[in-house]
Amino acid sequence: MIRRSVAGRLLFWLLPLFAAAIALPLLLMQWLDDARLVAILSALAIVPLAAWIVRRALAPLNSLFRALSGSVSTYRDGEYNFGIHWPGRDDLGDLVRAHAELGDVLREQRQGLVERELLLDTMVQNTPVAMLLVAAGGDGVRRVVFANLAARKLLHGGWKLEGQRLDDLLADAPLEMREAMERGGDGLFAIGSDEVDDEEQVYHLARRHFRLNGRKHELLLLRLLTNELRRQEVQTWKKVIRVISHELNNSLAPIASLAHSGGELVRRGRQDRLEDIFGTIEERARHLEGFIRGYARFAKLPQPLLNTVDWNSFLEGLQRQISFDLETPIDGLSSRIDQAQMEQALLNLLKNAHEAGGEGTPVSVRLIRLPEWLRIEVLDRGAGMNESVLQNALVPFYSTKRNGTGLGLALTREIVEAHGGRLSLHNREGGGLCVAIQLPDA
Numbered sequence: 001m002i003r004r005s006v007a008g009r010l011l012f013w014l015l016p017l018f019a020a021a022i023a024l025p026l027l028l029m030q031w032l033d034d035a036r037l038v039a040i041l042s043a044l045a046i047v048p049l050a051a052w053i054v055r056r057a058l059a060p061l062n063s064l065f066r067a068l069s070g071s072v073s074t075y076r077d078g079e080y081n082f083g084i085h086w087p088g089r090d091d092l093g094d095l096v097r098a099h100a101e102l103g104d105v106l107r108e109q110r111q112g113l114v115e116r117e118l119l120l121d122t123m124v125q126n127t128p129v130a131m132l133l134v135a136a137g138g139d140g141v142r143r144v145v146f147a148n149l150a151a152r153k154l155l156h157g158g159w160k161l162e163g164q165r166l167d168d169l170l171a172d173a174p175l176e177m178r179e180a181m182e183r184g185g186d187g188l189f190a191i192g193s194d195e196v197d198d199e200e201q202v203y204h205l206a207r208r209h210f211r212l213n214g215r216k217h218e219l220l221l222l223r224l225l226t227n228e229l230r231r232q233e234v235q236t237w238k239k240v241i242r243v244i245s246h247e248l249n250n251s252l253a254p255i256a257s258l259a260h261s262g263g264e265l266v267r268r269g270r271q272d273r274l275e276d277i278f279g280t281i282e283e284r285a286r287h288l289e290g291f292i293r294g295y296a297r298f299a300k301l302p303q304p305l306l307n308t309v310d311w312n313s314f315l316e317g318l319q320r321q322i323s324f325d326l327e328t329p330i331d332g333l334s335s336r337i338d339q340a341q342m343e344q345a346l347l348n349l350l351k352n353a354h355e356a357g358g359e360g361t362p363v364s365v366r367l368i369r370l371p372e373w374l375r376i377e378v379l380d381r382g383a384g385m386n387e388s389v390l391q392n393a394l395v396p397f398y399s400t401k402r403n404g405t406g407l408g409l410a411l412t413r414e415i416v417e418a419h420g421g422r423l424s425l426h427n428r429e430g431g432g433l434c435v436a437i438q439l440p441d442a
Contacts, residue, residue: 017053021046064092068099075106130154130222134166135215142166145217154222175373176422176438180205181220183434187426188225188390200422202226204391225391252288255281304338304418311335311367318343322350324378325364333367335374335439337419345415348408349378349435356382356433369441376437384427393425412437 024045028038067084084096124131125148132155133146147161155161155169170178180189186207190200206221262277311333315326346365353363357380368375385393394413413423421439428434 014053017046017050020049061092064096068095071099071103075103078110125149128224130220132161132166132220132222133217134220135212135217142218144169151222175370176424177203177222180424180426183426184429185427186387186390187424188393189424189426190422192422200226200417202394204387205426206387255284304341304415306336306338306419308334309337309339309342314339314343315365318346318350322347322354323363324350324353325362327364327366327379328368330367333369333374335441337439338415341415342419345412345437346376346378348412349437352408353378353380353382353433353435356380358382370438372441374439374441376439378435378437379428379432381428381430381432384431384433385425390425390427394423409435 021042025038025042028041029035032038032041064084071084084099127148128150130151130153131146131148132144132151134142135145136142142165144161144164144166147155149158152158152161155173156164161169166181170181173181174191176189176191180187180203184207187205188202189205190202192200202225204223204225206223208219208221210217210219258277258281262274262281265274265277311330315330318324319326350363350365354361357363361381364379366377366379368377393409409423416423416437416439419439421437424436424438426434426436
């Protein structure tokens with residue numbers, strides 16, 4: 001088939017017009033002598049003919065352009081099933097075929113995007129991590145833009161959360177979760193159960209900020225760590241058992257060997273070396289006793305002996321042991337606590353705060369009265385904790401210090417929970433860590 005161009009098509013239609021424009025004046029001049037009249041009559045005949053020929057020649061082009069315009073509009077709306085037919089083998093035919101190929105490519109890309117979005121939505125909806133996407137509207141009120149199934153179950157009994165005010169949702173949430181949300185930053189908190197046999201649930205809160213469609217959004221991630229902590233504790237205890245077994249073997253084996261040697265010396269009547277042997281046995285026994293006592297202190301924490309303690313005098317005594325600033329007045333504030341245990345718990349936190357901040361960095365204590373609770377916060381301006389350390393900080397024997405035992409925070413948590421309280425950690429805005437103790441208000 002012969003290939004034609006658009007210009008050739010137009011020339012094909014205009015050639016008869018050119019011929020008529022030349023022949024008609026020549027024909028009229030055979031009967032008329034007035035050139036002006038010949039020109040007028042020729043124009044009256046040629047102009048309508050020219051308009052008809054041009055309109056007839058451009059009609060298919062106009063239809064094609066309207067079809068292309070409509071097709072582009074459907075592409076903009078996300079529809080790619082609009083087809084265009086052009087019978088000719090010319091430049092416009094190439095354009096139509098290229099347009100059809102573009103539609104096929106866009107349709108395949110759109111299908112791929114839909115499949116990936118479906119996969120991503122399935123993953124997000126079925127993840128055990130509760131995900132909340134929050135943004136402020138034109139009225140400045142923060143509302144939920146997106147929430148997965150875990151977030152719906154956690155905050156709204158499985159019902160839809162999109163469009164809900166975040167403050168309204170948090171009003172019905174547990175106190176610990178509400179406080180963690182309001183503080184800002186990442187953090188670790190525990191929610192107690194009303195049932196006696198049920199254990200508390202430990203959550204990790206993470207926040208991410210970004211801009212979407214020109215608006216600031218905040219992504220809240222709530223991860224339940226209870227089972228993970230339990231698994232980590234089991235693995236840690238296995239490690240501890242191996243360490244204790246190793247230490248026992250290192251101490252008992254020499255003691256047994258020395259005892260045997262002492263028996264041999266007694267049998268032979270050589271008692272001059274018995275003093276050295278007994279001294280070594282005593283040294284190894286005391287080392288082993290101190291080692292076991294340190295672990296037993298954590299494993300067998302006694303029940304707290306509760307007495308009414310005035311916080312003003314209590315903290316004054318604590319300041320004589322370790323330095324810190326008291327941010328809030330506490331006159332007339334008292335609680336029923338085991339003074340010795342709570343002193344040990346706060347000393348652990350204050351010591352960690354000083355070590356985190358370094359020499360010269362202030363450490364402060366803040367007391368906050370809440371409905372039915374007393375909140376004690378130990379604040380420092382150190383480097384804080386990264387997400388990994390924050391998640392494992394309360395696991396017994398977990399430590400980032402080279403020679404640390406990993407018992408300080410775990411022992412503090414045991415003491416606080418024995419008092420019916422809660423222990424939580426979160427990074428402070430501007431740097432540093434806040435470790436909070438919540439005790440029932442007596």
